[in-house]
Amino acid sequence: MGAILKKDIYTDPSENRILPYNGQAFFTLNRINNGHMTQKAYRLDQLEFVLSHIANDRDTYMAQGFFSRPCRRALFIETMTHAYVDIDCYKTEFFPDWMTKQQKVQSILSYCDDNLIPVPSAIISSGRGIYLKWYWASPIPREAVGRAVALNKQLVSLFAPLGADPACVDVSRILRVVGTLNSKNNQPVELLHQTDRDGHAITYVFDDFADEVLPYSLEQIREWREAQKERYEAKGQVIHLAREKARERLKAGNRKAFNRFDWCWRVVEDIRIIADKKYGGVIPYCEESGHVAGPDIYAHIGASMLGNIIPSQQLWPEIKTWAGLILPASYVNDKRNLLAHSSTLLKKAKQVANMTEEERKRNEEAGLHRKGAYRYKTQTIIDRLGITSDDMRNFNLKVLIDKDEKRRRDRENTMHKRREAGVMERVEWLNASDNKISQALEAWPNEKKLTQQTLADATGLSVRTIRAHWKKSIP
Structure with missing residues (x-):
């Protein structure tokens, strides 16, 4: 997952992180005035000027991501530069x-x-606490939000003995700005340590870093599947060919390990694509469109997916913002609709937020039985939203696809790789084989015995191919 634009990326003047080139992206500064938090959005190309003119005697916070709109909502995240x-x-x-x-x-x-x-790129004093930041070698796009949240959660888990804040995982998080003051104890926010490499802060490739830090690496999954295969073979059971091929694809690096946060975010993205390309931007009511799914089911499934990614204290504003992007205004503004369909979800999220660290860890290990949000299988979402095979193909959906569409894409990918490797299409290969056989027959010595086997040896083709050619040539 590379940068939005790889050329001309430049560094943050205060923290030495690598920033995206898109100067039209937004970041926010948040300040405390008279006990109230205020927020103002600026464009990325204003960053150096803004940071150099901040009053250093007041509490000032900055968003840790960059947004496509002047609004600090996870749904508008455009790019991210680091984990924290x-x-x-x-x-x-x-x-x-x-x-x-x-x-x-x-x-x-x-x-x-x-x-x-992996050692942090920067260690920053927040006045009372400490921030740890790992900078990416190139900014990552919004498609990586789910995996970025999962990565932050795992880092929090790794640093739990040191007092890591479990709430500091979302992509819309704000942290104090280096060079300002923490008024709670009148201590400065300052850079304490920077891990250098070649005179610059060390950076990491996002995907490589995630594979190393996330609890289950691809290598672990491969080992578990090999062990499973051995158990099956010991029992004399047959391994299905499809599973074997899937394992081979995983070994070849064509598939990434499943990550729940990443999957939930991609479901949200697929729903936005459906709303845009199928309905012109707004999901209509069922009675108007005649479709099986209307705002109610879209609202519930979308909110359920966001509930797996967004912290409980920010969940309702994010749900309302998301709904405003794809659902009718009359639906969003009526409390009997959106809020009613999200009330149980919000209650579940608050219960999880009030868990102790030990309870939260047991809850994560509970798998499908864990508390906090609704869980849906991919096929269930496809059925409830009435997503068709044409939708999957024409809209190029990422995760809301069924097994048939997966097989079709796999066939296309395999065919594309075969063409790149120089393998001919079957029709071309048959024509080439026929030409080769015809040329061999024309040049065949009269004194040499002609059989299917001798012709196969002379042409380098199989006996089966020679036999098929003879049958085709017999009138």
Whole structure:
């Protein structure tokens, strides 16, 4: 997942992270005035000027992602530049009170080394706590939001003994700006450590970093599947050919390991594509369109997917923003509709937010039985939304596709690779074989015995191909 535009990317003047070239993207600054949080959006090409003119004696926060609109909603995220963890040092015994900031930095670096965690690109004091940031070698696009959230969650889990804030995982998160003041203890927000490589802050390739940090790497999944195969063979059971081929594709690197957050985000994206390309931007009521699915079911499924990605305190505003993009205004503004269909989901999300860290970990391990949000299978969503095979193909949906469409795409990919490798189409190959046989027959010596086997040896074709040619040539 590369940069939006790879040319002319440049660095953040305050943190040395690599930024996208699209100067029309937005970021936000949030300030506390008289006890109230205010927010203002700026364009990316204003970043250096804005950061150089911030008052350094006040609380100031900045969005950690860049947005397509002047609105700090996850649904409008355009690109992301780094992963992050917010460590509340004062809430854990890992950092004794006598430790200086630099001693805390060394403890964090040692912790990373002991636990085989990639070292942060930057370690920043937030005044009371510490931010850890890992910069990407090139900014990642909105399609990677689900995996980015999963990655932040995993980093929070890895740094839980150090006091990592479990809420600091969403892509619309704001963190304090380097060079400003934390008014809670009158301490500055400052860069404590930067891990350098060739004179610049170290950067990571997003996909490689995710494969290394996420709990189940592709290599682990391969090992588990090999072990499963051995168990099957020990029992004398037959492994289906389709599964074998799927494993081979995974080994070849053509498929990524399944990630729930990534899948949920891609469902949200597919729904937006359907609304745009099938309905002209707004999902109509069933009685108007005659379709099986109307705003009610779209609202419920979309909100359920967002419930897996967005923190509970931000979930309702994000749902309402998302609904306003694809559902009729009359539906969104009527509390009997959108809010009614989201009330149980919001209640579930609040229950998860109130869990302890141990309860949250057990809940994640519970799989399909975990609490917090509705779970749907892909085929269930396809059936309820009335998505057709033509929709899957014409709109190029990413995850809302059935097994038949997956097989069709696999066939196309295989055919494309065969063509790139120089393999001919069957019609061309048959014509070439016929020509080769005809030329061999014309030049065949009279004294040499002509059989199917001798002709096959002379042409390099199989006996079966020779036999088929003879049958075709006999009147």
